Amino acid sequence: MPYALFCNDAQISKSYPSEADVWKLAERSGLVVDVTADDERPGPRRVLDNDYKIEPCQAAQGEDPAKNKAEADRQSRMELELNS
Template identity: 55%
Template sequence: MPYALFCNEAQLSKAYPTEADVWKLANHSGLVVDVVSEEEKPHPRPILDNNYEIKSCPADSQENPERNRADAERDHQLEFQLDT
């Protein structure tokens, strides 16, 4: 089952094959923050900012999660090359 980024039950991103793919997208978009809890002071853990969440979503017949991942990786690589 594919995964996507949601906010208040609304799907904000395209569907991706794995939850890890959506975490990468969210991190690249600046939506991931590090939080330190009292129990985990030495090791902050990443969480999504505001009301964002990553959830599984039904496969859309018009969308290809594998292609979405490949497109996102290509776009990120192109952006990285333009920054250097």
């Protein structure tokens, strides 16, 4: 099942093959923050900012989550090359 980024129950990203793929997208978009440790979990942990969440979803008609992932990976590599 594909996953996507949601805000206030509205899907705001394309669908991707795995939850980890959406975490990468959220991190690149500046939506991931580190929260200090609490009694249950030592050390900082990653959470999504504000009302964002990652949830399973249905891919839109004609949408290919694997193609979306490949496109996002390609864009990320291009950004790294430009920043080098």
